[in-house]
Structure formats: C-alpha cells, structure tokens
Amino acid sequence: MSSGPEGEVIRVLIVDDIPDTRENLRKLLAFEADIEVVGAAGTGREAVQKAGEVKPDVVLMDINMPDMDGITATKAISTAVRTAAVVIMSVQSEPGYLRQAMLAGARDFLTKPISSEELYTTIRRVYERNEPIRLQEQQITSIATSAVQTSQQSGGVISPITGAGHVIVVYSPQGGAGTTTVATNMATALMRQDTRVLLIDCDLQFGDIDAFLNVQPQLNITDLTKAVNDMDEEIVNNVLFTHGTGLKVLVSPAHPEQAYDIDPEDVKKLVRILSASFDFIVIDTPTQYDQLTLKLFEVAERIVLVCNPTIPAVRNTRKMLDIFDNLEQPGGLSEKILFVLNRVVNERERGRGTVPASSIESHLKHDVVGQIPLDERSVLTSVNQGVPLVAKNKTRSPARELADLADLIRRKVEAEGGEIEEVPEQTDQRSKSGIRAIFGG
Ligand SMILES: Nc1ncnc2c1ncn2[C@@H]1O[C@H](COP(=O)(O)OP(=O)(O)OP(=O)(O)O)[C@@H](O)[C@H]1O
Ligand SMILES: [Mg+2]
Structure with a gap:
C-alpha cells in the first residue's frame, strides 16, 4: 500500500x-x-x-x-x-x-x-x-469569512441589479509600484456581509491577479467581453471565480496575445453591466496609458493613483496628473483621484533615496490619502500563499494601512449617496523652488 x-x-x-x-x-x-x-x-x-x-x-x-x-x-x-x-x-x-x-x-x-x-x-x-488551497484556507481569518458565508448561502450566484456599483480603478504610471498589491488588498478589505465586491484584472497582457490570489480559473475576461452584447446571468456566474475569502474575481487572458482581441469599449460596457450586481468593482490596470486605461478612467468613480516615494515615480505621476487635468470630462478626471504612496519607509530609514510624503504632496498638489509601508517579507509571503494581507491580520502593518485605505474609499463613495466629493486642493503654496528642483518640475 x-x-x-x-x-x-x-x-x-x-x-x-x-x-x-x-x-x-x-x-x-x-x-x-x-x-x-x-x-x-x-x-x-x-x-x-x-x-x-x-x-x-x-x-x-x-x-x-x-x-x-x-x-x-x-x-x-x-x-x-x-x-x-x-x-x-x-x-x-x-x-x-x-x-x-x-x-x-x-x-x-x-x-x-x-x-x-x-x-x-x-x-x-x-x-x-489541492494542498495550496488547504493552506490558503487556513490563512484566511474570520475577518473575511463572513463574506464567504454570505456568498455560500446564496450559492455563490450573482443576482442582477442589487449593487451600488462603485467602480474604483487602481493605477500607476510606474511599473511595479504596487498597483496589484493595493487593488487586491483593497478589494478584499471592502468586503462585508452586506457588500459584494468584484476584482477585475484589466492588465490584459501581463495581469497577475490569478498568481496573487493563487487561483486558476478556466475562464477569463475575454469570455465576457465576447458576450458583452448578449450577457446573461449564467455566463457571468460561469466566468467569475470565487476566492477563498469570498472575493469574486475576473482574471485577465491566459495568453498576452489574446489582449489584442479585446475592444476597450467592450471592457467599459462590461464594467457598467457588472456594476449593477456589485457594490464595489475594483479594477487593476497596466502601467501604460492607452485607450483601455482611458476608458477605465472614464467609467471610474474614483481613481486610486499609486506612487512610490522615489523621484522617478513622482515625476511620472506628475506627468500623469497633467494628463488628467487636460482630459475633458464633466467634473474633470483629477477630482476622482485618491493619491496613495506605497513602499513608504520610516523617518529613520529614509536617506536611502526616498522622498518624504509632505514634499510629494506639495509638489503634486494632491493630498496623500494613504501611506502603505514597505515590508518585503509580509507582502511576498502573502503573494506566495495566495492570501491578501488584509485577510490574514488586518491589525498589523501594512495590512492595517491597506484596510484603512479601503475604509476611506467606502466613506468617500458612500457619503451623500455616492456623490463624488471634491478632493481638497492644497491652498498653501508649498511648491517651493527647492521641491521643483528635486522633481525637475
Ligand atoms: N508595500 C510593499 N512592501 C514591499 N513590497 C511590496 C509592497 N508593495 C508591493 N510590493 C512588491 O513589489 C512587487 C510589485 O508589486 P505589484 O505587482 O503589486 O506592483 P504592480 O504595480 O502591479 O506591478 P506591475 O507593473 O508589474 O503590474 C511585488 O513583488 C510585490 O510583492
Ligand atoms: Mg500589476
């Protein structure tokens, strides 16, 4: 034997x-x-x-x-x-x-x-x-279990026209800034017993949410964009995958070349259709600014702009903010922005080339609404286990800051029936010549 x-x-x-x-x-x-x-x-x-x-x-x-x-x-x-x-x-x-x-x-x-x-x-x-899934389940704490239970009680089936449909797009003009990390954790932290959340990987060529969550769905976003003009509940239920936390996930195509077959307009339509069934849709994006990201910015209620506290990252973000300012859309795109710093190191460890949040705020004239600390070990462990940090222990940094960011977004979009609030402009003229010199602005 x-x-x-x-x-x-x-x-x-x-x-x-x-x-x-x-x-x-x-x-x-x-x-x-x-x-x-x-x-x-x-x-x-x-x-x-x-x-x-x-x-x-x-x-x-x-x-x-x-x-x-x-x-x-x-x-x-x-x-x-x-x-x-x-x-x-x-x-x-x-x-x-x-x-x-x-x-x-x-x-x-x-x-x-x-x-x-x-x-x-x-x-x-x-x-x-199946061992990775058993290990993953062991890591998921009761924080997210309530959401799993709700999803299981309803047979994991999406019912249409029940959601508040807040669309949150997470973007960074700098590769590797932590967009996927922020999107995955934020989506998980937004879940509650009464809140249905869908995470969509719109990094169509090199999306890695399946790897971050250790899931292997058979179907992906292509299967829904193909059916966007003839969508029914059954197709949606077949394509969306449920992670152990209860989070619904729509992954990107299995092969990069499949991305070329997807029409950005269809992705926008798809997001609109799906938003009727969810309270929050969190969208991960690629670095490039193109037709797809533009469509996603249009459909977004909020854009979480992720930046690292380094000079090249801040410079790229500045260029992106200039684009946002110039894009014509009622209300303007820059008002949707929630500016977040990722990989933040504390005062003592700075001096390794990172820039303080206050200087970045002054330079970009945008408040930093969240600062996620640098923590290679816990972020990597969470990715290897396929369990978002916030599903393990929400009280420990950097999970705490990621969960706080989700709470802030919830408060902002739910305030006054989901009306977009003005992001307060910096009124003081902190944009001094010294800062300009640092960032080359
Ligand atoms: N706060 C953090 N502390 C330490 N490591 C982090 C942090 N955030 C992200 N990382 C690590 O940095 C790498 C890039 O993160 P992530 O994939 O989330 O970025 P991205 O912006 O989505 O990248 P890409 O441009 O490849 O899509 C990953 O290995 C991740 O584990
Ligand atoms: Mg990514």
Missing part, C-alpha cells in the same frame, strides 16, 4: 445513486489506511448538503443522478467547499461531459469500472494538488 502525505488522512465523500456502487467503493477504500470515507450520498442535492456538513477533501461524483446531476453538484460544491476536490466517475469518458465537468470545477476523472489502484492513485493525486 502506498500512502498519502505523512500522518494525513484523506476524507472522502462518495456520491452515486446506485447503492451497490457506493458500497463497493466504500469496501475498496476501507483497505487504505490514509483514506477515510466520511459520508455517502445518492443524489446531487444530498451531495451538496453532505459536502457542506462534512467538508470532505475529495468527492467521488457520479454524473447521472436523480434530482440534481453530478455536474451541477460539482459546481455547487467547488464554490461552497473550496478544499473539496471533485473527481467525476463516468461510464465512458464522453468529451462533452468532461468539458462541462472541468468548467464546473472537477479536478480529475475516473472511468467505470474503476480499478482499485486507479482509484487510490487518483484520490491521492487530487488531494496533494
């Missing part, structure tokens, strides 16, 4: 409408010390209920069953119990079924009649592959 990871027992739920099949599987699995059958179900509906109760590691799922078929049950279980890996058991490997099962979230397939060795190997394989 081969065994799974040391000391761990793989908990299995058997789902099949034929009692003999359930019994045979149970007997086969009884021989393996590292596998324990924790339940059995005879219908899809029963399977979904049992999976929610016993939280199995692996579900052996038949396809044809009364009341709810195996594909529908797989979809419900994969959304509600992310740590459960579903293995589909079918009479013959029909390509049509396999594709549907894959889209529903199945991890592997077994063709009946199933040999014992094949059964054991497949169970152990999917269990091992």
